[in-house]
Amino acid sequence: MLKTKDHYIPNYIFIDVNMPKMNGIDCLMHLKNMEHLNDTKIFMYSTSEGAAKAESERLGAEGFIIKPSNIAELRGILSKIFA
Amino acid sequence: MSLEQLKTGSLAGRSNLYQKMIEEIQNYAIILMDKNGIIQNWNLGAQKIKLYNEDEIIGKHFSIFYLQEDLDSNLPQKLIREATENGRAIQEGWRKRKDGTRFWGSITITAVHDEHGNVIGYCKVTRDMTDKKIAEDTLRLSEERYHKMIAEVQDYAIILLSTEGIIENWNAGAEAIKGYSSKEVIGKRFDLFYTKEDRENGLPDRLLQQARETGKAAQQGWRVRKDGTKFWGTIVITALHNNDGKVIGFSKVTRDLTQQKMAEDQLAAYTAELEIQNSELEQFAYVASHDLQEPLRKIQTFAGMIQDHIEDTDFVTKYLSKLDLSAKRMAELIKSLLNYSRLAKDKDNAGITEVDLNTVVNEVKVDFELLIEEKKATINTGPLPVIPGNHMQLGQLFSNLISNSLKFSAEDPLIQIYSTVVSKDDITDVPKSLTAPKYYQITFEDNGIGFEEKYSQKIFSLFQRLHGKQDYAGTGIGLALCKKIVQNHDGFITATGELCKGATFNVYLPVP
Numbered sequence: 001m002l003k004t005k006d007h008y009i010p011n012y013i014f015i016d017v018n019m020p021k022m023n024g025i026d027c028l029m030h031l032k033n034m035e036h037l038n039d040t041k042i043f044m045y046s047t048s049e050g051a052a053k054a055e056s057e058r059l060g061a062e063g064f065i066i067k068p069s070n071i072a073e074l075r076g077i078l079s080k081i082f083a
Numbered sequence: 084m085s086l087e088q089l090k091t092g093s094l095a096g097r098s099n100l101y102q103k104m105i106e107e108i109q110n111y112a113i114i115l116m117d118k119n120g121i122i123q124n125w126n127l128g129a130q131k132i133k134l135y136n137e138d139e140i141i142g143k144h145f146s147i148f149y150l151q152e153d154l155d156s157n158l159p160q161k162l163i164r165e166a167t168e169n170g171r172a173i174q175e176g177w178r179k180r181k182d183g184t185r186f187w188g189s190i191t192i193t194a195v196h197d198e199h200g201n202v203i204g205y206c207k208v209t210r211d212m213t214d215k216k217i218a219e220d221t222l223r224l225s226e227e228r229y230h231k232m233i234a235e236v237q238d239y240a241i242i243l244l245s246t247e248g249i250i251e252n253w254n255a256g257a258e259a260i261k262g263y264s265s266k267e268v269i270g271k272r273f274d275l276f277y278t279k280e281d282r283e284n285g286l287p288d289r290l291l292q293q294a295r296e297t298g299k300a301a302q303q304g305w306r307v308r309k310d311g312t313k314f315w316g317t318i319v320i321t322a323l324h325n326n327d328g329k330v331i332g333f334s335k336v337t338r339d340l341t342q343q344k345m346a347e348d349q350l351a352a353y354t355a356e357l358e359i360q361n362s363e364l365e366q367f368a369y370v371a372s373h374d375l376q377e378p379l380r381k382i383q384t385f386a387g388m389i390q391d392h393i394e395d396t397d398f399v400t401k402y403l404s405k406l407d408l409s410a411k412r413m414a415e416l417i418k419s420l421l422n423y424s425r426l427a428k429d430k431d432n433a434g435i436t437e438v439d440l441n442t443v444v445n446e447v448k449v450d451f452e453l454l455i456e457e458k459k460a461t462i463n464t465g466p467l468p469v470i471p472g473n474h475m476q477l478g479q480l481f482s483n484l485i486s487n488s489l490k491f492s493a494e495d496p497l498i499q500i501y502s503t504v505v506s507k508d509d510i511t512d513v514p515k516s517l518t519a520p521k522y523y524q525i526t527f528e529d530n531g532i533g534f535e536e537k538y539s540q541k542i543f544s545l546f547q548r549l550h551g552k553q554d555y556a557g558t559g560i561g562l563a564l565c566k567k568i569v570q571n572h573d574g575f576i577t578a579t580g581e582l583c584k585g586a587t588f589n590v591y592l593p594v595p
């Protein structure tokens with residue numbers, strides 16, 4: 001959808017690092033190559049930092065979220081991002 | 084009287100001049116003796132060398148200059164006899180001065196004859212050669228010591244080679260290191276000490292050529308002793324030149340560093356083992372912080388959500404079952420992690436037997452009978468080798484690889500398993516800890532969904548999944564187990580794949 005319809009421009013994209021088929025880092029790389037998404041803020045998230053955080057930042061992700069273990073925490077993180 | 088006058092002067096004058104010349108010669112003792120050896124005449128040289136005044140010595144027998152041991156062996160008489168018979172006698176030896184000190188004299192005794200040819204006396208010319216004698220002796224001693232030093236050095240084989248590489252000299256070290264006595268080996272060519280492969284490769288001649296061209300050739304390598312055993316030698320061949328710069332031979336110094344080499348190899352093996360353990364620890368840390376964290380986080384989240392909706396029975400039931408699923412998933416991960424960590428190498432070889440891999444394949448086929456039938460899969464197997472190993476572990480290896488192929492299959496799965504023998508040099512990316520010269524390459528080839536080439540290393544990591552849990556079951560530990568089992572058997576495993584075309588796994592196990 002993002003590829004075919006370049007009039008569709010989301011404000012935010014959240015990508016899980018561990019995904020089947022294409023992993024999150026590859027996905028981030030592809031999205032960063034799409035000109036019409038230049039203004040879209042892309043966040044990565046995963047259970048732990050590992051090497052993925054540094055790699056995401058290098059590729060231009062807006063932030064790296066470690067999955068919280070309750071909804072309240074998640075709410076806190078998201079409200080900071082949307083503020 | 085000038086020299087010119089003397090030359091042209093009377094016979095008496097010339098005789099007088101001759102007399103003066105003798106008297107004043109300083110470097111030679113020139114003595115006239117009668118036919119009994121009694122001293123008649125004494126010159127300046129004689130006085131300088133022997134320290135007697137003319138007054139003290141004239142009328143004495145010439146044996147006064149001889150050492151007691153020479154007197155005991157009648158040397159003066161022997162020399163006189165020789166001079167009488169042959170016209171002269173030449174000898175070098177220690178003589179005694181007036182003060183008892185010795186000098187090394189070079190002596191010529193010449194018989195003096197009358198007009199009828201009868202001996203009427205002797206002329207004795209003596210030169211003091213003490214300095215030369217001492218210098219010569221010192222040099223000879225130093226040379227002797229030098230030869231002895233080389234001959235008796237034990238830790239280095241020091242060998243002299245001709246320009247053609249023929250052994251000309253052999254020392255104690257060479258005998259100790261190589262086992263040949265000098266009798267057995269002198270006259271033979273030095274390639275004797277090289278392995279068959281090195282001889283066939285022309286290594287000995289290459290080293291000689293290098294020494295000839297550059298002055299020196301250094302090398303480390305395995306060499307062969309007389310008894311056929313090998314030693315790790317460091318060798319330096321040095322070209323020897325004459326004054327014109329022409330190569331006249333070679334010196335070859337060899338040191339036996341087998342002990343050091345073995346220690347180094349062992350160290351390298353330990354290091355490699357440590358590296359493997361280290362990367363396993365790293366993987367474990369990752370597993371603990373990431374893979375085990377994931378279901379735990381879910382459990383926490385669901386528990387929190389349930390608490391917030393504790394009155395809503397439908398909600399609670401729904402999320403309790405989700406929570407239970409995550410807990411099961413976590414238990415599964417912990418169990419397989421435990422399996423993995425228990426898969427230790429048989430340190431004492433207790434579980435090692437001769438394992439027929441053909442039997443192993445058949446056992447696995449029986450285990451998967453139903454699945455094979457259900458998937459309409461074909462498994463073609465070539466003849467496989469019999470190798471020493473842990474039957475249970477090898478069974479698990481084959482089982483994991485075959486079940487992977489069955490699991491990640493498309494239509495009409497075709498699995499082919501076959502084995503060839505390959506030389507280590509022909510395989511790329513052999514881990515450096517592995518040393519066997521030949522390996523069985525056991526290939527597992529399928530026509531399944533395959534994987535992208537860039538995952539060919541990652542695929543063996545713990546809990547690494549390339550495909551979604553939704554589509555394919557499993558914890559992602561199968562190939563990590565395979566890798567560890569193969570490592571336990573001193574081998575290694577590689578994977579190649581192409582998305583939607585199939586995957587190929589090559590298992591390399593040392594040929595015993």
